Amino acid sequence: MALDQSFVGRSYPPTAPYEVGREKIREFAEAVGDTNPAYTDQEAAKALGHPDVIAPPTFVFAITFKAAGLVVEDPQLGLDYSRVVHGDQKFAYTRPVRAGDRLSVTSTIEAIKSMAGNDILDVRGEVHDESGEHVVTAWTKLVARAAEGA
């Protein structure tokens, strides 16, 4: 069933702050096999002009996707999450995420489309730090594949 177009433009309340930890960044960098010292060595990060270790570019997705759960699980929207695949992902950074950040995400439904029985949902997540400064925006396209026989 096609999703309700009236949800386009809807924003959800900002999430409770997520505190970015040095060891969480290290764990993520190790999981993707990335040995760039900017992720694990404070002195190396400082030499590049960062106040603390920074996170790899895609690290923030864990935070924005959790925030997008507000949208995905909104019973009024009625998305069938069991049929959802990740279509596109994009990030635009004002600055890199770094250890010590307390990040809050505001999710907005940018577009809803229906193509060949698939529901396509574009969600924008604006990520701000504790002082209200913009850090990164994440755009996530989710595709709910048509149910068989639909």
Next chain:
Amino acid sequence: MTAKIAYADVEVGTELPAQSFPVTRATLVQYAGASGDFNPIHWNEKFAVEVGLPDVIAHGMFTMAEAIRVVTDWAGDPGAVVEYGVRFTKPVVVPNDDKGALIEVSAKVAAKLDDQRVRVDLTATSAGQKVLGMSRAVVRLA
């Protein structure tokens, strides 16, 4: 931001050093834990097959994380990346053996922009299939 590559030293067509990233089932379990994405299609073969996949597949975000390493290793400072986007076109299928799969990534400078920025276009393939489409990063160089 302190990229080690100078804007003046690159041209449209400049190739970045290509890299290959191996991925096994163990890699996926580790990534699931670090990213918090425990979708069973990334570790449970029975479940993956039941939902119509050929086998366990890598997290799209894992592939996205590997591909940008070609850019961050080149630029030196990962903070030099100002934009990064991909389309997930085909899954990276990861068999249950010692070798797993290989993600091969190449990249080249596609445009020189203002403010010392360049657009880099990435190509990522696995088992001969293009796994990312529209894969582009904007990087601020020195």
